[in-house]
Amino acid sequence: MKKDNKKVIYWLLTGCLLIFIMVVVGGITRLTHSGLSISNYKLISGTIPPMNDAEWNEAFNLYKQYPEYQKLNNHFSLQDFKDIYFWEWLHRVIGRFIGMVFFLPFIYFLITKQLTKPTIKKAIILLFMGGFQGFLGWYMVKSGLVDNPDVSHYRLAAHLTTAFLTFAYTFWVALDLMFPIRKIINSSFRNFIRIALIILIIQIIYGAFVAGLDAGFIHNHWPLMSDGKFIHETVYIEQNPVYKNFIEGKSGVQFVHRTLAYIVALLIIVLWYKSKKIVTTVLQKNAIDGLVTMLGIQFLLGVLTIIFQVPVWLGVLHQVSAFFLLSFMTFTLHRFSK
Numbered sequence: 001m002k003k004d005n006k007k008v009i010y011w012l013l014t015g016c017l018l019i020f021i022m023v024v025v026g027g028i029t030r031l032t033h034s035g036l037s038i039s040n041y042k043l044i045s046g047t048i049p050p051m052n053d054a055e056w057n058e059a060f061n062l063y064k065q066y067p068e069y070q071k072l073n074n075h076f077s078l079q080d081f082k083d084i085y086f087w088e089w090l091h092r093v094i095g096r097f098i099g100m101v102f103f104l105p106f107i108y109f110l111i112t113k114q115l116t117k118p119t120i121k122k123a124i125i126l127l128f129m130g131g132f133q134g135f136l137g138w139y140m141v142k143s144g145l146v147d148n149p150d151v152s153h154y155r156l157a158a159h160l161t162t163a164f165l166t167f168a169y170t171f172w173v174a175l176d177l178m179f180p181i182r183k184i185i186n187s188s189f190r191n192f193i194r195i196a197l198i199i200l201i202i203q204i205i206y207g208a209f210v211a212g213l214d215a216g217f218i219h220n221h222w223p224l225m226s227d228g229k230f231i232h233e234t235v236y237i238e239q240n241p242v243y244k245n246f247i248e249g250k251s252g253v254q255f256v257h258r259t260l261a262y263i264v265a266l267l268i269i270v271l272w273y274k275s276k277k278i279v280t281t282v283l284q285k286n287a288i289d290g291l292v293t294m295l296g297i298q299f300l301l302g303v304l305t306i307i308f309q310v311p312v313w314l315g316v317l318h319q320v321s322a323f324f325l326l327s328f329m330t331f332t333l334h335r336f337s338k
Contacts, residue, residue: 012174034084068149153212215250287332
């Protein structure tokens with residue numbers, strides 16, 4: 001039986017699609033403030049939601065024991081609770097389903113010897129990343145069950161970024177199997193793409209910081225932050241010492257996210273310009289063109305999200321667009337690397 005066949009590629013691409021769906025639902029969960037509605041973790045029984053009034057009341061009474069209800073949502077009715085419960089439950093169920101989709105076919109391909117040794121090693125890394133992602137999800141939820149009725153923005157960033165990186169690596173492994181032939185590469189151009197990718201990942205982390213701190217609900221102007229200022233004074237006086245403004249202060253974190261957007265845009269435009277002398281295949285050209293197009297869409301969505309004060313649909317679109325931007329960056333790097 002041929003190793004690393006089409007079945008393996010479809011398996012990996014299915015994983016990519018499911019991670020994408022997981023990120024979308026995760027974004028909705030965050031923006032609807034549903035993430036703390038389930039305060040326990042039951043791997044098997046937690047797959048089934050409450051099925052009758054008694055079970056719903058039991059789940060609601062458990063929710064009432066934690067800070068989010070006591071400090072923010074003590075006006076909630078049972079129906080209000082059901083609305084937020086749904087998104088967190090769906091998010092967790094998709095996570096479990098992704099685990100099965102990665103693990104069970106992997107065992108099948110392993111037993112039937114359809115994987116090469118390099119692919120086996122990469123798949124084990126993917127399984128570890130997926131498991132770690134699940135752990136980070138629960139670790140994030142725990143941070144909102146103590147005193148402050150909100151999750152740590154650091155843990156949120158770790159959870160979201162790991163999801164993005166797991167997708168990118170899964171996509172990369174699939175691309176390795178789809179394009180096994182190696183060609184001569186321009187190493188300096190490849191390294192430039194790598195730098196752009198690293199800055200983009202840092203930007204994604206700061207996007208998670210903005211989400212975790214609800215920093216998108218202030219300074220809702222563009223291109224200036226507010227009051228006719230490019231840098232609002234709260235950027236550097238909100239926290240002490242000064243550096244904390246840029247990792248924990250709402251104004252400072254938003255300012256960094258705005259600034260990194262310009263840097264990412266500049267890097268991708270330079271990349272597009274440099275590529276004109278380097279592109280040798282249709283796929284390389286398509287990768288660059290797609291990357292520039294997604295940059296424009298993502299930048300526009302970012303501006304609109306700020307101006308309209310983060311409506312759920314725009315916030316989710318902005319996160320989805322970031323996902324596609326990372327996808328095109330990954331594809332571009334692969335096409336100019338191998």
